Amino acid sequence: MNKTDIEKILTVDNLSKSFGGVKAVNNLSFSVDKGHIHAVIGPNGAGKSTLFNLITGVIPADQGKVDFLNHNITSLRPDKISEKGISRTFQNIRLFPDMTVFKTVLIGTYLLTGGKLLPALFLSSNFCKKERLAREMVEEILQFVGLWGVRDEYAAKLSYGNQRRVEIARALAMSPRLLLLDEPTAGMNSKETSELMELFSSVNRQGITILIIAHDMHLVNTLSDQITVINFGKKLVEGPPAEIQRHPEVLEAYMGRAEVNA
Ligand SMILES: Nc1ncnc2c1ncn2[C@@H]1O[C@H](COP(=O)(O)OP(=O)(O)OP(=O)(O)O)[C@@H](O)[C@H]1O
Ligand SMILES: [Mg+2]
Incomplete structure (x- = not known):
């Protein structure tokens, strides 16, 4: 992908969401260029995860619009939005306790197999073909x-870093065009990061295309367009990292945050 192409993959327009008196997302507009790694940063409670929840349809917006690949996805259900090509990971790891790595990621391919994993006896040849493709x-x-070696282990028993990889693998199994990552390296050591x-x-x-929430400014500055x-x-x-790093309002918003100097 040529990163100079400035085709928008996602456009958020005047989006708002309040919880009681708290305006978690307040008239927010921005867009993501196709092929970019785009970071969303801000202090704790700034509304970053709420923004992801609105984009992915987990919670309804009070106002505003989200366009993905020029389609209005604002009031679609989360499964319809992932069908369109947006998948995500969550800030807190969400893995089933008794499921192997392989099965966890296989579930991500449900879109491919039509949402079913049936006993082999009942399967049509078409379904078998899809199932085989899904497994491949x-x-x-x-x-x-980098998880093939632990495919038969329980996902929830892996190291923290590998559990994050499982979540990313599951999101990739949905064949996304846009991947949303909510603090994927939080709590990791520098090697894992x-x-x-x-x-x-x-x-x-x-x-x-990746839209990533992170507090680690080294990660943000290194990866983001x-x-x-x-x-x-x-x-x-x-703006691009070089501009943002020098921006006085950003430094002020982050005043006292150790990560800004990381
Ligand atoms: N489901 C909810 N019910 C009530 N208030 C909520 C809910 N979700 C978020 N909030 C509030 O909305 C605001 C934004 O929260 P959000 O989780 O989006 O912030 P964040 O930028 O992701 O923060 P962090 O960096 O700590 O993850 C906070 O004041 C939070 O308490
Ligand atoms: Mg958050």
């Missing part, structure tokens, strides 16, 4: 993210 795809993804950074670059090189800074649900400023 899972193998490819697990090799890609740099391994994941390499993984995100490889995912992006495959043509998948574009950064949107939000505070109190509003857009503070946006």
